[in-house]
Amino acid sequence: MHISEGVLSGPVLAGGAVISAAGLALGLRSIDYDKLPRVALLSAVFFVASLIHLPVGPSSIHLVLNGLVGLILGWAAFPALFVGLVLQAVLFQFGGLTVLGVNTATMALPAVLGYYLFAPLLRRDGKTAPVVAAFAAGFCAIFFSAVLTGLSLYFSGEAFLGAAWAIVAANFPGMILEGLITAVAVMFLRKVKPELLGMRPRVE
Amino acid sequence: MRLTISAVLFALILALAGAAQAHRISVYAYVEDGQIKGEGYMPGGGKVSNQQVQVLDAGGKVLAEAKTSPEGAFSLPLPQAKPPLTLVLSAGAGHRATYKLSAADLGVAATAAKAAPASAAPTAAKPVAQAVAAGQDLGPQIKKAVEQAVAPLRAQLAEMALRSNEVSLKDIVGGLGWIVGLLGLAAYMKARKMAGAPK
Numbered sequence: 001m002h003i004s005e006g007v008l009s010g011p012v013l014a015g016g017a018v019i020s021a022a023g024l025a026l027g028l029r030s031i032d033y034d035k036l037p038r039v040a041l042l043s044a045v046f047f048v049a050s051l052i053h054l055p056v057g058p059s060s061i062h063l064v065l066n067g068l069v070g071l072i073l074g075w076a077a078f079p080a081l082f083v084g085l086v087l088q089a090v091l092f093q094f095g096g097l098t099v100l101g102v103n104t105a106t107m108a109l110p111a112v113l114g115y116y117l118f119a120p121l122l123r124r125d126g127k128t129a130p131v132v133a134a135f136a137a138g139f140c141a142i143f144f145s146a147v148l149t150g151l152s153l154y155f156s157g158e159a160f161l162g163a164a165w166a167i168v169a170a171n172f173p174g175m176i177l178e179g180l181i182t183a184v185a186v187m188f189l190r191k192v193k194p195e196l197l198g199m200r201p202r203v204e
Numbered sequence: 205m206r207l208t209i210s211a212v213l214f215a216l217i218l219a220l221a222g223a224a225q226a227h228r229i230s231v232y233a234y235v236e237d238g239q240i241k242g243e244g245y246m247p248g249g250g251k252v253s254n255q256q257v258q259v260l261d262a263g264g265k266v267l268a269e270a271k272t273s274p275e276g277a278f279s280l281p282l283p284q285a286k287p288p289l290t291l292v293l294s295a296g297a298g299h300r301a302t303y304k305l306s307a308a309d310l311g312v313a314a315t316a317a318k319a320a321p322a323s324a325a326p327t328a329a330k331p332v333a334q335a336v337a338a339g340q341d342l343g344p345q346i347k348k349a350v351e352q353a354v355a356p357l358r359a360q361l362a363e364m365a366l367r368s369n370e371v372s373l374k375d376i377v378g379g380l381g382w383i384v385g386l387l388g389l390a391a392y393m394k395a396r397k398m399a400g401a402p403k
Contacts, residue, residue, distance in 0.1 A: 003299075004229075004299055004300040004301070005300070006292075006300055006302070007294075007299075007300050031390075032394075033391070033394045033395070033398065036387060036390055036391050036394065037387060037391075039387075040383050040384065040386065040387035040390075043383050044380055044383045044384075047379050047380070047383065048376065048379075048380070051371055051376065083382075083383060083386060084383075087379040087382055087383070088379075091371075091375040091378060091379050092371050092375060
């Protein structure tokens with residue numbers, strides 16, 4: 001879902017940049033001293049995740065993990081994903097510098113949405129609610145990222161609405177996979193590091 | 205009914221997966237025999253198949269276009285236009301790669317292409333000495349010999365272009381280092397704010 005340079009139209013690029021700038025400002029304000037290492041850690045997770053290719057059927061997909069980043073960071077997902085995207089653009093030529101705004105927005109907005117929708121459910125007692133919420137967060141993050149990517153292309157005149165939906169369909173295996181990985185990661189964190197999810201620290 | 209729908213959806217996903225996994229595509233090209241030949245590929249050596257390739261002139265006008273083969277290869281007629289030309293490979297879903305063909309890339313081929321029709325087919329069959337004696341144009345023969353000699357080099361170049369497309373461990377570790385550095389910088393700034401402005 002890294003859109004390459006030279007594909008999007010000016011207004012879409014500008015819109016993405018404005019949304020990302022606002023998200024970055026909100027995100028940076030939400031980061032206090034204690035939260036800093038968390039942001040850096042998840043930025044690193046995102047940076048490396050997209051290098052992990054998993055075989056799905058005859059082809060492969062790579063991880064994004066923006067759902068997990070959103071659940072833990074909330075608005076701080078914007079700076080975390082932005083830093084990861086800048087480094088991916090500079091070092092690997094994934095996406096590009098002019099599309100940074102759009103790419104940040106398409107991946108961070110669904111992350112923040114997941115935070116508001118699902119993060120409270122992760123703190124529930126029992127196992128069912130957290131597992132389902134974490135899966136949904138991972139699934140929806142990719143789903144909405146694909147929708148936003150499709151819309152960016154649609155508004156740039158690159159794709160018809162049908163082709164935009166095809167992007168969503170093509171990312172379906174990724175949604176399932178990210179849902180599963182996010183669920184496993186959240187259940188693991190609940191056990192070993194509950195404070196990352198805003199829960200009371202484990203008593204030794 | 206439900207089975208048909210899921211079968212169609214599944215087929216759709218499979219069909220689209222090829223384009224969807226093109227995370228960062230690249231395109232490499234060279235000029236040979238008055239044609240632009242090249243290849244589109246992904247990190248790790250996957251080929252970009254059945255996607256559109258266009259040649260644009262300096263003004264962005266489309267001069268020619270083609271589709272890549274299942275092996276990612278394509279060839280286009282060399283347009284009679286001023287260099288530099290730009291090759292654009294579009295793989296849908298926002299994936300796009302470009303390659304610049306400079307005057308140097310085109311130069312040799314452009315003059316040869318002009319010379320070729322003038323000295324027609326019979327020349328190629330005659331021995332070199334005879335051709336020299338007859339004062340004929342040796343251009344096509346020399347060009348053929350040079351191209352044969354250069355072919356292995358071209359293969360090596362294509363291989364190198366493919367390799368340089370891969371993400372190296374160095375890049376990954378470097379990126380992680382940057383993140384740690386940014387963390388340190390941010391922590392330092394916040395700590396200073398907490399301690400109060402320096403005197």
